[in-house]
Amino acid sequence: MSVGDLTHANATVDGRLAGTVSTSVVICAYTPSRWQAMCDAVDSVLTQRLPVDELLLVIDHDEDLFAAALERYRGSVMPKVLRSTGPRGLSGARNTGLRAAGSDVVAFLDDDARAEPGWSEAMVAHYTAEDVEGVGGYAMPDWPDARPSWLPAEFDWVVGCSYVGQPTTVAPVRNFIGANMSLRRDALVMVDGFDSSVGRIGSKPTGCEETELCIRISQRKPAARLLFDPDMRVWHTVSRDRTTFRYFVSRCYHEGRSKAMVSRLVGASDGLSSERAYVSRVLPRAAARGLASCTRAGLVRAAVVAVGVAVTSLGYLRGRVGSRSRGVVR
Template sequence: MTPSVSVVICAYTELRWDDMRAAVASVLAQTPRAHEVLLIIDNNPELLARARTSYCAEPLVRVLPNAQAKGLSGARNTGILAARGEIVAFLDDDAGAESEWLAAMVGHYADGAVAGVGGRAEPRWPQERPTWLPAEFDWVVGCSYVGQPTSVTGVRNFIGANMSLRRDILARTGGFSHEIGRIGTVPLGCEETELCIRVRDVQPGATLLYDPAMRVRHRVTPDRIRLRYFVRRCYHEGLSKAVVAGRVGADAALSSERDYTRRVLPRAVLRGLRTPASGGLLRAAAVLLGLAVTTLGYLRGRLRAHPRQRIAPWN
């Protein structure tokens, strides 16, 4: 029997209104159908009122205010608590699910050992891909990147823009941590990494499955393809990883990152050096810059017990 799925979409700004509407529409068009769409509005009364008016006649959509701490983690937790489906899926408000998204997801839950399923997030560039941005750093814009699996396999954690977990397991973990994750435009992250690590703590042997057929298209705004944003995002990734390491230990927090740093990034630099005519030198330089800034953020974060509370964001 196909499990019921509650899809949580969190929004905080009217600037993404059209994207948000498209995200909801992409879920409503799925076969099989989602049990419900929970549209969680984070600390924006005007957006909340507008969304409630827009979806008042749509029975599958419930529009709710964030009832927890401001930020993405609190909004997602509000969705988890309100969800009625057996599975809770998370889709960003600027991402659109492909037509087979839900079907690819739910099929894996026939295996009782599968605690969660995540998928691929493909970038939707404002015009064309920036020449200088290495594909190994597409995580900077919230998308899948070179170094991730290319077939169905178990993983440590998912990309937050496209993930799902069993509701009962989410309840047992207590949901997303408020100490981690994005608040507004401050590009902190890693809340899904920390949550997925805790999933295995509460259910040893649980499988977190990545399926690239579970695809979404994630819009990349022009501000996110600038070098300034790249540097800020890498720095805050380091800060966020430091918080995760402080909570679950460095071994668990950096297990995937060690392989990525030792195996994926050196290949990216060498490939860039071999293709100077197509912007390879710029990409190689971006790899080295991204690694250095992320490491700086991590080291600075490890010096402080609570990076979010004690370290001012890099604006």
């Protein structure tokens, strides 16, 4: 079923201020190993200072997890527990939530993220401007122990969090971090939702489905504004396995391959516009700062920057070569 097959429906909540947009929140879950994190994510949405209109918990092709979630929330108004009806993977699950959502705005929160109490309030405030089609926020890393001393803050995107190089005040951006983002439902329907050929499937460290989606919206509506608001904050849990250098290398490589896929789908000009500035300005400053520190930790971080750039570039080139061999490069 296409998300474009659905008509727009507005939801309302008693006591909502006149003119305030209605909001549906979609949380997608795929593994019982994140059970407690998933429950914490749900609770964080249900305790917002500005209540949301709808909370949809989409289970991605795991019947045991679906049964457990259905039992836990049986008799509750929210969340509504759904099976993913799309292809296995995050994009298919998000599209299931989108099809079921009935509000003006659809927000997406990861199953291992917890929204701060003012999250929905910060988000909704921007939608009073008609040209704002989406609002994304800041994702703070919740480390299992201390932050790895070797990991430059410029690479916190590796663990799904905000990173040095992003705006520090409200500003237009090309795309959002997938753990913490929202879009008008009409805009999502206009582009037929997420592309299921892009994005994470299970624990495989791929991504960029939100990047590709945001670019398609901007291409269809050039006047649209996608805003980043650092006050729209969530805590994003970083599992212990993602604090290793091995995961860092793997994630960088798959990010490169994902960027190659996005460039194929939307064109390299838009697909790499933010990355050019990041590589040419943000990362050289990070490496220089590490070298100038004359400390072991600083030198290690400078080396990690170089490794990250090299491995991501390798993944991108491999992805482009693979696309050429299939005759699908733009």
